[in-house]
Amino acid sequence: MTAPADLFDPAAYAAVRRPHLEAETLPPFCYTSEAFYAREVERIFLKEWNFIGRVDRIPNAGDYFALDFAGVPVVVVRGKDGVVRALANTCRHRGAKVMAGEGTCAALRCPYHSWTYALDGTLKGAPEMDATVGFDKADFALLPIRLETWAGFMFINFDADAVSLMTFLGDLPEKLAPYNFEAMTCTRRAEYDLACNWKIYVENAMESYHVPTVHMSSIQQQKRDHNPPIATGGGYCGLFTRHEGSRAILPGEAGFPYIPTLVGDTAEGSFYVLIYPSTMFGCTYDCMWWLELHPEGPTRTKLTVGSSFPNSIVARDDFDEVVARYYRRWDISIAEDNVISDRQQQGLASPFARPGRLSIMEPLVHTLGNWVLDRVLD
Ligand code: FES
Numbered sequence: 001m002t003a004p005a006d007l008f009d010p011a012a013y014a015a016v017r018r019p020h021l022e023a024e025t026l027p028p029f030c031y032t033s034e035a036f037y038a039r040e041v042e043r044i045f046l047k048e049w050n051f052i053g054r055v056d057r058i059p060n061a062g063d064y065f066a067l068d069f070a071g072v073p074v075v076v077v078r079g080k081d082g083v084v085r086a087l088a089n090t091c092r093h094r095g096a097k098v099m100a101g102e103g104t105c106a107a108l109r110c111p112y113h114s115w116t117y118a119l120d121g122t123l124k125g126a127p128e129m130d131a132t133v134g135f136d137k138a139d140f141a142l143l144p145i146r147l148e149t150w151a152g153f154m155f156i157n158f159d160a161d162a163v164s165l166m167t168f169l170g171d172l173p174e175k176l177a178p179y180n181f182e183a184m185t186c187t188r189r190a191e192y193d194l195a196c197n198w199k200i201y202v203e204n205a206m207e208s209y210h211v212p213t214v215h216m217s218s219i220q221q222q223k224r225d226h227n228p229p230i231a232t233g234g235g236y237c238g239l240f241t242r243h244e245g246s247r248a249i250l251p252g253e254a255g256f257p258y259i260p261t262l263v264g265d266t267a268e269g270s271f272y273v274l275i276y277p278s279t280m281f282g283c284t285y286d287c288m289w290w291l292e293l294h295p296e297g298p299t300r301t302k303l304t305v306g307s308s309f310p311n312s313i314v315a316r317d318d319f320d321e322v323v324a325r326y327y328r329r330w331d332i333s334i335a336e337d338n339v340i341s342d343r344q345q346q347g348l349a350s351p352f353a354r355p356g357r358l359s360i361m362e363p364l365v366h367t368l369g370n371w372v373l374d375r376v377l378d
């Protein structure tokens with residue numbers, strides 16, 4: 001299928017705009033086009049709150065990690081004052097990337113000419129710059145990037161005019177409050193490089209239609225249902241499934257006790273929430289896990305899978321032994337999703353790919369496609 005001359009003409013997407021069971025899927029070029037991707041970066045990833053993990057990744061002053069988010073180098077660092085900050089990871093001298101990887105440092109030192117920044121980004125050392133006319137170190141701090149947290153989860157936003165994180169999330173913190181995320185620790189982060197568009201993976205995460213086929217050998221016994229999406233009052237959409245037993249462990253295996261503060265729906269099933277644009281939270285009886293998708297190009301995506309358990313569970317003597325069963329479940333099911341997502345990308349790249357139709361089990365595939373169109377079209 002060839003893309004329309006004007007990629008952002010709403011008329012080209014009329015079939016996607018119809019109600020879920022009458023609609024077509026996004027056209028294949030939305031998953032392959034450089035221009036469509038560039039528009040998503042400009043209108044979505046540089047505008048929205050983007051999830052970047054938990055603050056317990058950097059518990060002490062000087063702990064940092066660097067990331068490139070949608071092409072923007074960022075360093076996240078905890079200051080001497082205990083505050084976690086995101087800074088543009090671009091040196092104010094001649095622009096080199098200052099920090100790489102992750103670790104602990106006393107200061108942020110650029111590897112090119114050793115300009116050195118304090119943990120809050122202020123420029124402290126600039127060798128040989130005394131003769132430079134009118135140069136004042138105070139004017140050359142690393143530029144701050146908005147970082148706000150909710151219950152230990154960090155989000156960054158590149159847009160100075162964006163609403164606050166809590167305004168963006170709306171009623172989600174209240175809805176998920178029984179999980180008591182504040183009292184959790186992320187015990188494992190696993191990273192994967194995917195050869196697919198970010199939307200492919202988000203769509204996969206938000207539908208259970210594929211579970212009996214893709215997860216035939218692992219979680220296929222998990223009950224699926226045709227419930228409509230949960231009501232949303234914020235920058236998210238989601239599904240709730242009523243069932244017994246943790247969703248984070250393979251059928252028949254013994255796990256941890258349940259989170260004691262669960263009430264209402266949270267005590268009767270699991271929530272699968274997509275925090276727009278590209279983060280899935282899986283919240284079940286004994287833990288939460290996330291799928292964090294960072295776009296790296298129209299057909300490249302970095303996936304981070306984070307696993308978080310209540311601190312009281314992490315403190316148990318048998319934690320390492322029992323948690324291995326959870327990790328095994330994720331290792332298997334995530335690998336299965338990764339393979340099928342890359343394979344979908346290959347099929348969609350064909351000149352013979354055409355828009356498809358959606359089953360009753362894929363309402364959020366429709367929701368995500370329309371959410372994207374709401375932002376990228378003219
Ligand atoms: S580019 Fe960083 S010190 Fe020169």
Ligand SMILES: [Fe+2]
Nearest residue numbers: 204211214337
């Ligand atoms: Fe899956």
